[in-house]
Amino acid sequence: MSSLNRPTADVNDAVHLGANKDGPVTRAKKRRTSILYALFALLGLAPSVLGAHAALQAFGLGLLFPGAGFFSIGGWALLLVPLTLVLYLVALIAWFGSGMIVAPIFIWLGSALLAAALAGEAPWPIGATLAVALFALYRIRGAIKQRKAKAQLVKRREERSTYLPTATRAVTTRATEAPPADKRELSLDEIQALRFNLDLALQPVGSFEGFQTIEQFQTSALRYQLNSIGYSLAVMQTVYTPNFHGYVNHAQRNAIDKALNKRVWGYWRWERLWGHLSWRFDPVGRDNIMLTGFLGLQVCLYMAASGDRRYTEPGSLTFTWGKRRFAHDIHSIARSIDENFSRADFCLYPCEPGWIYTPCNFMGMMTLIAYDRLFGTQLATKHMPRFRENLENEFTLADGDLIVLRNEVTGSSVAFPFGNEGLALLSHALLPERARQAWALARREYVKEEGDKITIEGMEKGVDFGRYRKAPIGHIQHMLGAAGEMGDTAVVTELLRLLEEIGKPTRENGVLKYECSSGLAADMVRSRILRMGDWSRTVNEGPAPCTQKGPVLSQARYPQVLVARAFSHGHDLDMTLYPGLEPGPEDIVIERLEANAHYQLVVSDSQSSVQADIKGQLKLTVMLSGRTAISLKPNSKI
Incomplete structure (x- = not known):
């Protein structure tokens, strides 16, 4: 990864606490x-x-x-x-x-x-x-x-300053490194969880069967469910299956294209009217980082993982309302974020007119990081110093907690539920030192250890924001995502146990579901598959460079063929497949091979010699029964 876009990490894990007064x-x-x-x-x-x-x-x-x-x-x-x-x-x-x-x-x-x-x-x-x-x-x-309240913050600031340096360093020393890129493989449980998001995304673009539809302004909105689907599939493809395109690409494109539906973005017409007193409601313009930041990142991660550049074409992201058409692409979305960061007094800028949600601005900055990596620009580098300065001075309480909601006009802030466990995952890709501190705080608050036994507390604080009701599974999801990203495997193990106990899991036709809203379930998918640094790696680096020119599994039927692993060192292709329905023969297509070249194919213990066609394509019928390992190597490389 280019050092141009990598957020600067504080190797000493200095304590990041706020001042005793407003910025x-x-x-x-x-x-x-x-x-x-x-x-x-x-x-x-x-x-x-x-x-x-x-x-x-x-x-x-x-x-x-x-x-x-x-x-x-x-x-x-x-x-x-x-x-x-x-x-x-x-x-x-x-x-x-x-x-x-x-x-x-x-x-x-x-x-x-x-x-x-x-x-x-x-x-x-x-x-x-x-x-x-x-x-x-x-x-x-x-x-x-x-x-x-200020006295309590200052007291907590003093308390935290005594233990945070040690607790933050422990986050790093305790962490378990993720397996090497060429060894990553999804478990069957993780594949079954991913199928929840794949099923939602692979239905026709105009269909929203299985999505939660309460309202479109806040956290239950369709756009966030689509974003969560896109992020989980981007992590899957970046980390586990970089050489599988097929239906995972199709699913990601569907999730992006669904976001262009008026049902998803139409809320902005009303927010512009009653928030800015304007009939001009282009969703990619002033404010609205809750769309541009989230969708921009989703598009960038898809392009980085797939190599597909269709969303660079003018009008490839067009929002339509009747005869009104707002034609955009990834470049205009990045430009909108850039311009809003530039003109905003806080650098961070509003979602709803007048209200700055800090987490949404994290998504906007991650969009610029991913965009810079794709197109060689320096937008994130341009804004990061001012972004960090204002985050520390204007959006951090004296005790180090995040101010989530601040009014752009009056400067006043409003308490909003967003814990350090959420901040740990959200900030790791751009502010790793802040993320480690957040996890240290969350771990101290919620994780109790007695010898080898770990207990997770705080279940009563869990919220299912897709249903606007308290739910322990909401707490599990936030903790699981953060613990996975931080490499805290002991906590991950206990959280997965609690998820089986509290989440009321069901498996229907090979799809793992939990008793929660579709939005929380979509987020849970990503939380389940994260290992140390996977989210940061997805945003900052993308798939391993050697995979980008190697052979790809381009066609496989869903859900008959489930892909747990697909990796190329540049000339070969290693895959792990599972039957999604019944064991039996399945047709697959591999592309980006050398034209007319001979390859050695190993399916489980069976070996054979195969030849790519003149287009570098190979059509195979493979017998799938349980976990099926498949290896394809050029004869000259054996």
Whole structure:
């Protein structure tokens, strides 16, 4: 791999903890927000101070906080104050859940206008005083809570600084290296798990049978399920089967092409309308890194693993809504990420209008890393210093935990469930030192060791984000992915045991499924097959260079032929196949052979001599019964 794109690792595993105060960009935005609010509050109180008309006093008081205008009326109208505050809370949730910035504005200003409309001839004499007093108490209470929370963060920061250096180094010393590239092979259980994603992806592009469809704005959305399918198949092909194309390529293309369906990306029309007040809804433009970052990485990983460059063609990624067509390709997606990183104050930029989700920006940076490797550009190198600086200063708490959700406009942050176990896997490809620290923290919190016995705690914190409900299997999936990527085999072993115990696995027609949403199940597939550094290797390196020109298994029936291994050193081809249905003969096609060359074919213990045709293609019928090892070597190389 080129050193140009490799993220800089801190070989000493220095502790990465946040400062005791907000970063400069956050402070500037909070200061601006406070000044603007103070001006509006003073403007709103002016009518009451000056004894203006009752309606104007009610409206002005309503600018102090949502529902405050009803204090000017008094009596029964006071019941509207808590109702307005509840509606405002719902509007805020709608804002950071779907980018609906108009919702809180509508509730706040709407309540002020309603109060003005309901105002009588004279305001309630003590209304303004009560509103100001209530607001002052709220701010004092908030300041006290904030001070306590900050003190807790600082205390935890001090505690962590004493053990993190040792715990982070232990992550490296404890790790078990992955097998050599030419020895990697999927187990039958792992193949059966992968079949869940293959079945979803190999159905017609317009079909979404078996996908979870609750809503398309947040974590249960179809786009994330498709991304997870693509990532798992990219890891499969990069690490285990680099010389198998066939249906795994078809499945990855389907997962990409499905993302162009209006059902998947159409949410952006509404987010642009109620978030940016714009009818221009090109999904590859301003913001929306939750699409460009995730889909861009999916496309880049597919191209790197397969060698297929179709998505470089103009219009190869075209989003259609009626007569509206937004023609894109991987170059325009990478360009969009580049431009958004460049113009954003935080470098990191929003998913929903106004809201920056840190994990989504990790996906955007990984897209640029993979893109640079494919096309020899330096986009990731260009942005990485500023990205790292802002991540450390603006998106890291004093105790080192990640700030997942921050408002681009106000600078305020909102608590969002995303643990260090998730960060460990997500950041390993671009910030390996941060990933090791995150796993050290997650391991200390959730992994308890007594001699040789390992216990996993925190099951009550598990969430199935594809169903929006608590589920222990959600915790297992995040821990399993991180432990696998970090090479923590002891933890992986215990998590797989728990998965069999808690995940309620079923095997139907050779497909391994768990009792969870399709989105969580798709993520689980990748978590199951990861070994030390596999995700980082998939993003930063791609398949071993020797595989890229060697023979490939190009055709095999699915699910009759399951591929556990396909690797070439450049001239040969080693494969491990399983029958997906019943044992018996199966036809396969091997390509990229030397034209008319003779090869020695070994199927299990049976040897024969075969010859490629003039196109370098070889059609074979092989007997599959259980694990079937197949080796093809040029006669001159034996």
